[in-house]
Amino acid sequence: MNNILSWADLSKFKIDDIDRVNGINNSYSNLRLFGHSEKEVELILYRDRHSWCPYCQKIWLWLEFKRIPYKVKKINMYCYGQKEKWYLNKVSSGKLPAIELNGKIITESDNIITFLENEFGTLGSSLLSNDIREARNLEREIFRSWCNWLCRNSFSYLDESFRKNKFRESICKLEKILSLSKTGFIDSPIHDSEKLEPGTGDIIFIPYMERMNASLSYYKGFDLRNNYPFIDRWLTLFENFSAYRGTQGDFHTHSHDLPPQMGGCFREVNDQQISFSNLIDVGEGLGNLEFNQDIDLDYYAKFALKRVLKHKDNIINANPYEKDLFEESLRAALTHMITSEINEVPKKAATSINYLKNRISVPRDMPIISARILRQSLNKIESTNLNSKIDKIPEKHRYDQDPARFILKQRL
Numbered sequence: 001m002n003n004i005l006s007w008a009d010l011s012k013f014k015i016d017d018i019d020r021v022n023g024i025n026n027s028y029s030n031l032r033l034f035g036h037s038e039k040e041v042e043l044i045l046y047r048d049r050h051s052w053c054p055y056c057q058k059i060w061l062w063l064e065f066k067r068i069p070y071k072v073k074k075i076n077m078y079c080y081g082q083k084e085k086w087y088l089n090k091v092s093s094g095k096l097p098a099i100e101l102n103g104k105i106i107t108e109s110d111n112i113i114t115f116l117e118n119e120f121g122t123l124g125s126s127l128l129s130n131d132i133r134e135a136r137n138l139e140r141e142i143f144r145s146w147c148n149w150l151c152r153n154s155f156s157y158l159d160e161s162f163r164k165n166k167f168r169e170s171i172c173k174l175e176k177i178l179s180l181s182k183t184g185f186i187d188s189p190i191h192d193s194e195k196l197e198p199g200t201g202d203i204i205f206i207p208y209m210e211r212m213n214a215s216l217s218y219y220k221g222f223d224l225r226n227n228y229p230f231i232d233r234w235l236t237l238f239e240n241f242s243a244y245r246g247t248q249g250d251f252h253t254h255s256h257d258l259p260p261q262m263g264g265c266f267r268e269v270n271d272q273q274i275s276f277s278n279l280i281d282v283g284e285g286l287g288n289l290e291f292n293q294d295i296d297l298d299y300y301a302k303f304a305l306k307r308v309l310k311h312k313d314n315i316i317n318a319n320p321y322e323k324d325l326f327e328e329s330l331r332a333a334l335t336h337m338i339t340s341e342i343n344e345v346p347k348k349a350a351t352s353i354n355y356l357k358n359r360i361s362v363p364r365d366m367p368i369i370s371a372r373i374l375r376q377s378l379n380k381i382e383s384t385n386l387n388s389k390i391d392k393i394p395e396k397h398r399y400d401q402d403p404a405r406f407i408l409k410q411r412l
Helices: 007-011 054-064 086-089 109-120 129-150 157-179 206-221 229-238 253-261 272-280 298-318 323-339 348-359 368-382 403-411
Strands: 043-048 070-074 099-102 104-107
Touching: 007 298, 007 323, 043 054, 054 109, 054 206, 099 109, 104 109, 129 157, 129 206, 129 253, 157 229, 157 272, 206 253, 206 272, 253 272, 272 368, 298 323, 298 368, 323 348, 323 368, 348 368
Parallel strands: 043 070
Antiparallel strands: 043 099, 099 104
């Protein structure tokens, strides 16, 4: 018997929308006020539409923790499609992020932070201070060793071990700094234990540390958080803040968006790598290795439902596989997510479910836990048809995520 809920029945489980302007940080907002009047807003942040760019994330976080009112204008990254012409007319290089204040445009994330410090004061130590300069140099050292291990093919076990050990040497330096920190942060501007927050020294590290944690799990089977307990503590402290959670990507998004951005990512095939990558791909995620906080599953499931209901027509029209079958299969997955009930769907529909599962983007579409719960339900419905065709995610680009293509399909 088919007990798949109708769209009307599913809509009964919706929750209220968040306050995008004055509430918790989120990827959907075009205006952040922090209690100020919109008339007071002079600053514009130009960031990527996909909420993925690590350099945009750095500025986004700095503004959120500093609580500076700002407007947001979202621009395509070349990896996902063509940049908007109006933005290229404003910023000829097309670089992201950029900010605009009183008609002046600043690009390059370090230049932007320095400019913001001069205008609004520092967040912890100044980016130009000796301590933060040293931290910045270490961040670049860790970045280079990560790239050298992840993005260059090793032709022997010795070569792979050498690259891995160079990364370990670099990351151990950060682990030592954090082990000596009384606050758990690199550069907390507040030393009251009940009001600890990250400073600029932390914010320059977190975007790529987040991507290292994801990519090394997926491609190398390397467990960053369990290997380095003080880095784990630092990541967990960040995850306490909604200001950070609103920008945080998940392992699935990072693992599949990094290759076209980085020119390729190479696997070190081992038992843990196979296990980790499979759990990420099917949507199960890696639990506390990915996000180490208490979770209200019911809330996050309903949040995922709300996001799907809002965009269901786009989601259905943009899917290239069996649209008629996909609509029912999508409702079957949402029914499972809300009620735990499994309904079988036609065998041909499984590929369309797989397609959607592979294109949920975090935090662009929804938070980590919402995406994990939705992917798990999509996988549950997909797995009722084990012989279905598997949709492959592009590795050279992500034009399948081009918003222009998505909108075009909506108009058909």
